[in-house]
Amino acid sequence: MNIAVTGLNATDNPGPGVPVIRSIKESKEFNGKIIGLVYDSLEPGIYMENLATKCYQIPYPSSGLTHFYDRLELIHEKEKIDLIIPTLDSELYAFIKLEDQLNRLGIKTFLPTIEQLNIRGKDKLFNFCKDNGIKVPRNVLVNSVQELQKLPDDFDFPLVVKGIFYDAQIVNNIEEAVSAFQKLSYKWGFPIIIQEHVAGDEFNVVALGNGKGSLTGAVAMRKLYITEKGKGWAGVTINEKKLFEISRLVIEKTKWQSGMELEFIKSKNDNEYYLLEINPRFPAWVYLATAAGQNLPYALIKLAQGEKVEPFENFTAGTIFVRSSWDLITNIKTFEKISTLGEL
Amino acid sequence: MNTKNKYERPVINKFYSGMMNKFGSQTIASPLKEIEGKRLNDLTDKFGSPLFVLSEKKIRQNQKSAIRIFKTRYPKVQFAWSYKTNYLNAVCKIFHQEGSWAEVVSEFEYEKAKLLGVRGENIIYNGPEKSRESLITAIKDRAKIHIDHFDELYDLIELTDELKLKARVAIRVNMDVGIFPKWDRFGFNFENGEAHQAIRRITAQKNLELIGLHTHIGTYITYAESYKVAASKLMNLANWIYDEYKITIDYIDMGGGFASLNTLKGQYLPAEQTVPSLDQYADAIANGLLEVRYKGEELPTLYLETGRALIDDAAYLISTVIANKRLSDGTRALIIDAGINFLFTSFWYKHKISQATEADAHTENTAIYGPLCMNIDCINEGMNFPAMKKGEKIVMEYVGAYNMTQWLQFIKMRPNIIMIMNDGSIELVRKAETLNYLLEQELLPLKLT
């Protein structure tokens, strides 16, 4: 069983590839190779010992699907990949569009459909939640600074300015909003999402949907330490029924097939959980779920193979993760290899 | 003589973290040397450069497949070719032969459609500016007049009374379909009751016959579900009309706005990965129309004014490399003989650009500029492209929509447009402009001679 995983960028804005691999390798049943697929020759996962058997550079999907596919096919010829697990938002469209082609090569995938992906798209989430009775902050989509100046009157600062794929910034006045708008649109394109700011504590859920409408597993976490970029640097698993109810509903309504992260804020005003965002993949803290008793990445592999997977019943609340920085040391020769040959 | 090694231009790349890795830098899949079997160099030898090339086969295929896609989802469908997208006679004629009517937005387009033999009743007359003279013609021709604002409605009331003739009208409705920006500058608003008010006014006139409802929710809409919302809102409005006035309308016109495979400049991912297919748009529209049960006597026909999605990929622009340059920061730049004057859409699209000759495998970040003496004349600010020699050809794809109508005559004459016909022959469908063509319109006051 050879599994290819993307997103080995375990940086200060980490991709989930490393914890996904760590989870898979920890499963006693797993017996096979892990192939790391990387976009940059400095992705830390490349340099971690005993992580991936082999790493290959792949082109960004934005360079064109044909080219992207050709590279995957070449890697497949060498490594005989059985399953690919993409872990980054921006590459999902490409993998979904190529799903049939990959399946024909004998590479399995376990992905949501484009329609499902669009529902959770940051610009569409509002309507989805409204239709299903899930609390959600209001938002508008903005394509230009002129439109930004014409926000509805009842949108009061502070507001949250969000990129279509990544990044969010809280702004306190229109000047800050314009500057955030320009920065984010330059980076991620349009539209930009302007969202009401809900003050309160943040909670996250990692969930796995089996593609038929049921929830295979879910673990909730409260962030204990948040970096300047808003990333959880430490967190603790919690048991809160309400969070699972909402997560189950989302998985059911979307018939989600893949991992998912749901981001909530418990509003200080009404003590309700507001769904801020759905990320269409496992989060970078997914190993916490594994450690707490739900190895969701490995369960995904079994689902992808068509095996029946019993839903996880529980997990250990009070399991803590603390992320740490650790300098990996390597030689320029290693860097040269991955840079010039594209594989290591 | 001993055989020599294959030469490749020397290239150096600096590694930056986060930069496109070299396994991703070769974005050019392969050169595009031919269009439907015609070598690009042969075409430009004969017709000059730059050169627009249209494909009859592709246009017909696009229209046929669009009809099939919509007809398999909704029983009654009528397309009307959006003249503003491309109003070359040859292009319009093909669409008309494929059964499409004419959708025009100005007096000039209206006359062009009539000259092409389109019957008045098969012309949809849209747009915010309709002169009184053109409205008189349209009333007499029994054209379908889509009213954009109250002033036009009052004009029509006045004119039909004077002429003692009936006008066949629809109103354009704008609405909130959950997308931003809202296109609320055209037509009557649905949510605030303006549309209902306009309908009340129309039905009170004995000389105005309300035959349809029209909306056009925006342009390059990448979220198909918005059309579902729009379609069901119009159907609900149609039911309201039936309840109030017992009028069964003939049609619901969903306009256009489907995205093509061109990637917008602000888009992070290429269009091929994100743009819905025509099937998805059709699903959304048919579901929206059918989920609201129509109460009138007969289900209204679905009109579509699809432009871009039917013509964009049926045209190419071939251009010639004039020079190579290095900008002050070291970026390679290519100057070609077609700029924004002929490729107006490059203001908002990252057009797909290919070389027409076999080039070396190494690509480099390259800016592509047109020949105009203006800084804004930039086709692409930076894309991976192989080195090209002066005189070599490059070709831009998906240029069929808007470029042949919005193009500029600035310091250069507009070039030839040819069409590769179904039988393989090549026809010139618009001659390159000449100095005489320009001077014909000019008058030099005698005092200045």
Next chain:
Amino acid sequence: MNKYRIPENLAISDSGFLFLASTGETFSVNEIGKEILKGIQLHKTDEEIINDLLNDYDIDKQSLQKDFDDFILQLQKNNLALL
């Protein structure tokens, strides 16, 4: 006729990977690029390098001259070739 110099602490590996130890910068060059750098390293003049390449590769002098000049410009911009 020109003679260029490359920085002393530039390591050129067979794979075309360059490491400039004084700045920590890294680059990659293709085969011909590597040949040119090696020529410079061996203290050859530009004419000698070009003639060597003309012997080995299937290319006319004018095109090669143009590419060579462009390549040298790139090297100079990155402080990899000094006159």
